[in-house]
Amino acid sequence: MSAPRIAIDAMGGDGGASRMVAGAALALARSPDLRFLFVGDEGAISAELGRHEALAAASEVTHAADVITGDDKPGRALRRAKTSSMGVAIAAVKDGRAGAAVSGGNTGALMATAKLALRTMRGIDRPALAALLPSLGHNDVVMLDLGANTDCDARNLIEFALMGAAYARAALDIPRPTVALLNIGTEALKGTDVLKDAAAALREAQLPLEFTGFIEGDRLSRGEVDVIVSDGFSGNIALKTAEGTARFVTDLLRRSFESSFRSKMGFLLSKPALHMLKVHLDPNNHNGAVFLGLNGIVVKSHGGADDKGVANAIGVAAKLVRDDLNRRIAHALADYRATSSNDGAQAIAAQ
Known part of the structure; x- marks a missing residue:
């Protein structure tokens, strides 16, 4: 495939253009085939690119006059989507000018802007925020949702499990990921009806994942499973x-x-x-959360990430482009709907 082109919201994050450009320079040193589209204050970006000759040769700059701040509400971000660095970077993904967008800006604004511009994939009710967390196992663990959806039903959790498993296959090269639902206990009778319904459906479905049941909060980093699924409210609390x-x-x-x-x-x-x-334990080494379920790849970098952290977020975006994550998610959804023999699972899938 052609070299991944990543749109960078150069004004997002605490460090602004200097940090995002420096991080991209490090990402380019790691993967010389990458190409970049920087969006934001053209003067500030060009000045920073002047410090990185190789990166300047691999980059284009699109001017965007507005910046979404950490205090901006999602509604304000949506009204400025056509003029803000965040909105224009995401539009580049929608228009096919970039394979993915990376921003260190306001998470709520980024979620709202990305969802409006890219829309959810066919068969996906809600997108989810997923990240790789460190563990004592052989690989990191995928956890979702980390705050995009505070209230979820069984269908949402099933979709999160399918998307999380597809992410694990793409990002961690695990052919058949193990998946668990975050709960207050591991016993089948514990938890809410939503969790029990989702667990029953996942046990019955024939999918390229292994559903292991429930997992408690004290086991998140043990490396016992590859994917941990939760509603955004519980997931965000667990992460923090x-x-x-x-x-x-x-x-x-x-x-x-x-x-x-x-x-x-x-x-x-x-x-x-x-x-x-x-x-x-350094969060910069695990930087780069992705909004799964959109018609395009959008990666959220920590606002306070250093150069290495930004480079890691860009690396996540590039890998997901190369591995065609959205195609994997679409196939997982199609397989689930085609093979769900359990009446309850079919009912949930059809909701």
């Missing part, structure tokens, strides 16, 4: 709790090692292991 716990552990270790001379000597002996821990 995990991130907060990681920061708590690293801050506690730092305080402990600074408490005495003996502790500082212990730090020197433990430095290699602590470096590995830092790398594993």
Whole structure:
């Protein structure tokens, strides 16, 4: 296939054009076939591209006068979709001028703008926000939804499972991902009716995934499954709790090692292991959440991501373009609807 062309919302994120351009330069060094369309303040972008000769040669710039800030409501973002850097970057995906868009801007505004411009795929009720989280297993774990949909029914959870499994096949090269639903217990009788209905349908369906049942919040990072599915309300709380716990552990270790001379000597002996821990927990190494279920690929970068984090988000976008993620999702949905022999599953799928 042709080299992936990524549209970059250069004004999104805390670092603005300098951070997004620097991250793209690092992404290009890792994958020299990438091409870029930077959207935003043309003067600011061109000045930053002047620092990166190779990137400038692989890039075009489209001017957009408006910037969506972190305080902007989704409604305001929609009204400025044709003039904002975020909106114009997503429009480039819709028009086929880019294979994917990457933004570090306002998540709610990005979701609303992307959904309006790209629409959901046929057979998808709602898009979901998915990300790769670190685990103790052989690979990262895909988790969704992380906040796009606070209230979900069984059909939504089934669709999330299908999309999450397709994402795991594309991003992690896992032919038959294991999938679990986040719940308050692993027993079949626990949880809401929505969770029970979704679990029953997934157990009956013949799909290229292995449904393992329910998983509790304390097992998210154990690496026991490849995909964890939740409604956006619970998923976002679980994600923020995990991130907060990681920061708590690293801050506690730092305080402990600074408490005495003996502790500082212990730090020197433990430095290699602590470096590995830092790398594993660094959110920049896992940056790049994707809105699954849209007619186009849109990747959300952390607003505060550093150059490496931005490069990783761009790498996620490029890989999903190369692996034709949306085709995989469409096939998974078609297979589900064709093979669901359970009456309840068919009813849920037809809702």
